Amino acid sequence: MEKIILETKVPSGPVSEKWKKYCETSKPINPANKRKYHVIVVGTGLAGASAAASLGELGYNVSSFCFQDSPRRAHSIAAQGGINAAKNYKNDGDNVWRLFCDTIKGGDFRAREANVYRLAELSVRIIDHCVAQGVPFAREYGGLLDNRSFGGSLVSRTFYARGQTGQQLLLGAYSSLNRQINKGTVKNYSRMEFQDLIVIDGVVKGVIMRDLVSGEFAVFTGDAVVLATGGYSAAFYLSTNAVGCNVSATYRAYKKGALFANPCFTQIHPTCIPQSGHHQSKLTLMSESLRNDGRVWVPKEKDMRSPNEIPETERDYYLERKYPSYGNLAPRDIASRAAKQVCDDNRGVGPGGKGVYLDFENAINRLGKDVISARYGNLFEMYEKITGENPYETPMRIYPAMHYSMGGLWVNYELMSNLPGLFVIGEANFSDHGANRLGASALMQTLADGYFILPNTISSYLNTVKPGDLQDTDSCIFPMVEEVRTPVRRLMSCRGNTSPNVLHSQLGRILWEYCGMSRNEAGLLKALTEIKQLKEDFWKLVRVPHYNNTSFNQVLEKAIRVVDFMDFSELLCLDALERKESCGGHFREEYQTEDGEAKRNDEDFCHVAAWKYNAEDKPTRIQEELVFEHVPLTTRSYK
Amino acid sequence: MNKETRNYKILLWREPHGKVFFKGEMHGAFVTENISGISPDMSFLEMLDILNDRILSRNDHPVCFESDCREGICGACSLVINGVAHGRQTGTTTCQLHMRSFKSGSTIVVEPFRARSFPVIRDLVVDRSALDRIMQAGGYISVNVGSAPDAHSILVDKKSADQAFEAAACIGCGACVAMCKNSSAMLFVGAKISQLSKLPQGQPERYERVKRMVEQMQVEGFGGCSNTMACEAVCPKGITTKVISELNWEFLKMTLKS
Missing domain, CATH: 3.10.20.30 (Beta-grasp domain)
Known part of the structure; x- marks a missing residue:
């Protein structure tokens, strides 16, 4: 078997000089030649829109794609809390080094140091750029930008726009994208879904897309392909992701030879609205910023009284008790597990005992209702719309839910996968968050990738290729299109009576049960068996309607995505099974300390596990060893 | 439950x-x-x-x-x-x-x-790409990556920042168009014009922006304001017809200036 050596391409030298050195030594492309290079960007969220806009500004010929009806609807829009930047505007001792250390530590030492340092370094420029674009961040009376605190950090470095930071940042990136569309450097295709990569002699040369309106397949050849297609949390069916989010692009790239890194690193967000019944199609996040002012508690013993009737002495503020220094601002993985523990102790609140209180009574008494309303008004309204309860009067009920995926396609320092010509940015890659992402870091990473990193690194690759050496009509592409058409035909011929949605929810239940907040070997093996069974049943049970042709067919779209979710879920469970340690969001019950905290195994698992697809055989696990030169490997403690 | x-x-x-x-x-x-x-x-x-x-x-x-x-x-x-x-x-x-x-x-x-x-x-799915094309015509501030000054070098008083934010809350759903008997997109366009004209960053392109966005709005076949305020009543983000007044005012100023 061929041996793959993962070349990270991290420049030598001290960590703080690496990016500078990279930029100084990279070779730019002659401006007159740039427009000859066709770059394909799939996805128009924060990463995709910012990358497409920046590449357009540089003069490349860019095509961008989204499956939604407009680039502005990508799910980055739903990010609530904020974006981190080491500006130190609060004079509280923040700096790039501290943000770097917080992120490495927050990720439980499973991220690449050089990438994380670069992220921290670029964070300050992101804020500058977004302000210049007209993003209406929260401001103080003096006209300066305001900050707030977020989990996993002791300084106040989060910039925000009420509870709609993702929306405002995405509309900023979308406006830059629009400017380039107007200039003709970017051509955007909406309602187009990625189907496959075109790989010629091991080099990525384009994409096959499916036009969701006509149902036809379309070929786009290019000199580089950028996947900014987001994470795979929707594999769990119930998650905070949008109902359209899917793993198809990254999974199909994996099937074409790209390595999938650390799929088991999934993040469960501690503050979501608890599930109300089996009908539910998604879970709604309540921003982590609420933990700035809200206090998390459950009754000391099972108690059916309404929360306002439970006296102070009978409440257990368990985060404050267990983690006195971080308290309610403990990182997400820790807060989620703590919530699970109290509910497993039968002290949970609300229907089914799956919930804990997030209480604002103290904050409202201290600061007044107006201040709380200015900070979180829209979140409180959203909560009330969904649950019918008023959080100004009774505490919110929250429960952890599947939220974010730290794993993704493996990339080197240049954000290129092991397949030449395939770049992966934003949540779709694996690189910066290790085993757990800190709050307000996702927006930072997507925009660092799209605005600053990719536009600099892509030229190193493009310099090595001749522009436009493959035409859309090249005969070698026809069999590739046939290859993606076959499973679609098979789906259309299925004669069951179950919607793919229902089958997806069954997959989600398996994953949440055995590969959710805590995992063990027996459970993961069981999950693998059950997924295999579900995959067989799927083809017997599923039904896709016919409209005489393949045109606009939402059930078919969903069915195609569910097929990829099922295949991917096997990889997810396999990775969780092989990583015999607990770290960050990946908690293996066999590996825990006496007081129930995650127990890392740095001796055997201080590496990235990158999986290589092997058709019918088990995928190969390839390791990228992680070296921590600057932040010494220590046990995380938020106590 | x-x-x-x-x-x-x-x-x-x-x-x-x-x-x-x-x-x-x-x-x-x-x-x-x-x-x-x-x-x-x-x-x-x-x-x-x-x-x-x-x-x-x-x-x-x-x-x-x-x-x-x-x-x-x-x-x-x-x-x-x-x-x-x-x-x-x-x-x-x-x-x-x-x-x-x-x-x-x-x-x-x-x-x-x-x-x-x-x-x-x-069935119930419609093509709202006309709204995208209006944004492409001018709903942005022209700034290239890498050229921005430090964020604190641009001061924005809190009132303007809050007002800009309120207009920026538009989600581009098109409910305003669907409810207007003239199928007018003026609430949608007004929201963007209001946001960017309130911010110092938006000043240089202020009049060019309103001209281009209104032109595109007409090309797409959206009608003029019906003055029924149905748009405001259905806007899920509470954007008010004040932004339409601002749009008209900005458009008038643009006409006078050119």
């Missing part, structure tokens, strides 16, 4: 299936569906999901409708419910409507967003 279940009669707008499909052609009709066993905690779209699963299992064609984030921020969901875009609950998108606000046994009428500039794709 609420154990109560409810029943509804739903009048759904359907584009007839089985025909070869042409984008934008309207030859639909209402089809009646009865649905039972609905929990009041369900969202409106979850009720439609269940309806679709049932339609599919009787070997029929599920109704097409759009949604994505299902938390009221992406603007993908549309639907005119009982004659009102996003339903009668104010300040709410369709995906945030819950069945607890619909009486059991009642009839619910579901239609697409109707406007000449929003051709129907199928």
